[in-house]
Amino acid sequence: MxxxxxxxxVIFGILGNALLVLLAYLFIFQAIQNSYTSLLASHEQFAVLKKKERLLKELEATVISKQSDINRINNAFLRSTDIVTFVETLERIAVISGADLTINSASTSLNDEEKIQHSVFDLFLDGTFPEIYQYIxxxxxxxxxxxxxxxxxxxNGHTGPIRSTVTVDVLTLK
Incomplete structure (x- = not known):
């Protein structure tokens, strides 16, 4: 007995120890599996971040390469603060062409809802046909x-002075 x-x-001791070893193995296996899953998720997230970084660098290079184009486009619009500069440009062109310039009127559309406005200039030019043609x-x-x-x-007549009326529309930023 x-x-x-x-x-x-002895048998129950061996079975108890075997059960403890099995439970420990299951806990360790579960921890390793969780770590592996977490590592895979981190690797995928790292790959996504690397791709985003590459795309951002490409976007930065594109923006830098287009910066001069953006500045040139922005400078093509007349700003309401640069009207004097525009009028001086009109006068400078008249001097270069040899035509006499008179600015009859200038108006700006007032539309607060739109960022871009139109400025309209009515110009009178006196001179020869080549001078007026060169001015235009x-x-x-x-x-x-x-x-x-x-x-x-x-x-006026066949030998009189040539007079030209020119209406110019300029896109204007507020």
Whole structure:
């Protein structure tokens, strides 16, 4: 009976220890599996962050390469604070072409809802046909986004002075 009890104690001891070892193995296996899953998720997140970093660097390079274009586009718009500069440009073109310039009127559309406005200038030009033609050609090439709405050329008689009326529309930023 003592032997039988001893054998049962040894068997239950071995089974108990085996159960403890099995439970410890399961806990360790679960911890390793959780660590592996976390490592995979971190690796995927790192790959996504690397891709975002690469895309941001490409975007930065694009923005830097387009910066001069953006400045040139912004400078093509007449700002309401630069009207005097624009008028001086019109006068400078008149001096270069040899035509006499008179600015009859200037107006700006007032639309508070839109950021871009239109400034309209009515110009009178006196001179020879080549002078007026050169003025209009130079006006078309000014560094502002300007559009000639109308241009009329009149002459009094066959030998009189030539007079031209030109209406210019310029996109203006507030």
């Amino acid at each position: 003592k032997k039988h009890k001893l054998i049962l104690t 050609t130079l006006l078309e090439n000014i560094p502002f986004h300007a559009r000639i709405l109308t241009a009329t050329i009149n002459q």
